[in-house]
Amino acid sequence: MIALALDAVGVRARDGTRLINGVSLAATPGETLGLVGPNGAGKSSLLRLFYGVHRPTAGRVLIDGRDARTLSATHRARLVAAVPQETPAPFNLTVREVVEAGRTPHARGLLGGDAGGRAAVDAALIRMSLTAVAGRAFAALSGGERKRALIARALSQEARALVLDEPVNHLDIRQQLALMALIRDLAVTTIVALHDLELAARYCDRIAVLAHGRLVACGPPETVLTQARIAEVFGVGAEIRAAPPCGRLRIAFDPLTAA
Numbered sequence: 007m008i009a010l011a012l013d014a015v016g017v018r019a020r021d022g023t024r025l026i027n028g029v030s031l032a033a034t035p036g037e038t039l040g041l042v043g044p045n046g047a048g049k050s051s052l053l054r055l056f057y058g059v060h061r062p063t064a065g066r067v068l069i070d071g072r073d074a075r076t077l078s079a080t081h082r083a084r085l086v087a088a089v090p091q092e093t094p095a096p097f098n099l100t101v102r103e104v105v106e107a108g109r110t111p112h113a114r115g116l117l118g119g120d121a122g123g124r125a126a127v128d129a130a131l132i133r134m135s136l137t138a139v140a141g142r143a144f145a146a147l148s149g150g151e152r153k154r155a156l157i158a159r160a161l162s163q164e165a166r167a168l169v170l171d172e173p174v175n176h177l178d179i180r181q182q183l184a185l186m187a188l189i190r191d192l193a194v195t196t197i198v199a200l201h202d203l204e205l206a207a208r209y210c211d212r213i214a215v216l217a218h219g220r221l222v223a224c225g226p227p228e229t230v231l232t233q234a235r236i237a238e239v240f241g242v243g244a245e246i247r248a249a250p251p252c253g254r255l256r257i258a259f260d261p262l263t264a265a
């Protein structure tokens with residue numbers, strides 16, 4: 007298990023727009039760190055730093071304590087697997103072939119030689135309940151099944167950290183709960199962007215709140231997700247209570263009405 011960290015990171019788009027502004031953050035080895043914030047807060051931009059789509063214009067991205075700039079693409083892919091929010095659909099592939107693509111960082115030379123690859127692909131298909139559709143065209147799957155295939159691809163990569171951008175999008179409620187439980191129980195470090203605050207509170211060890219490209223708070227769900235912060239960051243009213251037996255947060259939302 008490895009740490010994923012940002013050290014005073016800033017990201018500007020080509021046109022100069024600030025996407026991320028001075029964020030320092032660390033997911034400790036084995037931790038499930040939730041990332042929440044309103045639309046446009048910079049969650050996807052932050053996650054893209056870990057899988058190399060964005061490079062910081064200030065500060066450093068640290069993967070397993072090493073500056074990400076010093077890692078080759080293959081080395082980075084062995085350390086961090088990603089499930090982006092939107093992935094170009096590999097339409098001419100079967101589900102199994104999509105999941106097999108996760109093994110690319112482990113292939114040795116042109117002749118392949120990926121010992122354990124088949125077992126990893128089979129295990130990922132089973133974990134995401136996709137065995138029955140493994141031979142079908144990826145394009146023929148439902149939105150939720152496609153999402154699960156892309157998560158299976160990341161699992162088959164057997165990386166030591168996982169970065170997921172809204173992984174429960176398109177999933178039915180049973181699949182959402184099953185996926186979040188799986189993520190929490192995986193022996194890898196995970197950063198997961200979520201819109202559902204209750205889901206984040208229930209399955210994440212800590213929650214980081216992002217707004218306008220800045221880190222607003224980071225800590226245990228019950229200290230971070232307060233009524234005042236939800237009003238400040240999301241602009242909605244919230245009634246929060248800890249439900250027995252394990253103190254799980256229940257949140258009821260209301261539009262804020264002007265005083």
Ligand SMILES: Nc1ncnc2c1ncn2[C@@H]1O[C@H](COP(=O)(O)OP(=O)(O)OP(=O)(O)O)[C@@H](O)[C@H]1O
Pocket residue numbers: 019020021023024025043044045046047048049050051052
């Ligand atoms: N390449 C870019 N050039 C200019 N602005 C960008 C670029 N990429 C993202 N942005 C802007 O940066 C902000 C953050 O976008 P980002 O996708 O990271 O937010 P998010 O928190 O993931 O939002 P959502 O919840 O809607 O997915 C948005 O205002 C977006 O329009």
